[in-house]
Amino acid sequence: MAEQCPNCQSTRIGKNNYGKKTAGVVGASAGAYGGYIAATAGARAGAALGAVAGPVGATVGGIGGAVIGALLGGATGASAGVILGDVLDDRVLDNYHCLECGYSFSADSGSENDIR
Known part of the structure; x- marks a missing residue:
């Protein structure tokens, strides 16, 4: 410093720390959206396989997978955004x-x- x-x-x-804050929020949003989309696709496949166990198993598995995917994607995106924002703060911004x-x-x- x-x-x-x-x-x-x-x-x-x-x-x-404007770069770190902004890139962290953008990264978290993008990561959560990407995680949700990936989890939704996985939930569809899980629901198709879970149909053997019944509609309740397919529903719970699908919703749980979507929520977990969004949370993990958001955390990953936020940490990547904070790293990028830290570089921007140090090298580009005053x-x-x-x-x-x-x-x-x-x-x-x-x-x-x-x-x-």
Whole structure:
């Protein structure tokens, strides 16, 4: 983390983490949707095979599979999104902000040639 603001040299620095937050939400949504779609296809196959056990077994198995698939997909998508967002925060966005003067900067903006 940058220890000083390049503008006022303050050590009171905060992080925005906009990329991490946004990509995490988008990843969770996409993962949950993808997991639900995959689980629905699996639930159809399970329902067809579960028809031998009766309609109750097919229904419970189908619903349970869809919910579990959506939850696992959402968790996987969220973690992938957070990793991507962390990279965006560190390399693309001005993730740091000075709590004294309000200046926003990235971790590598401490050079003399920084454009303000």
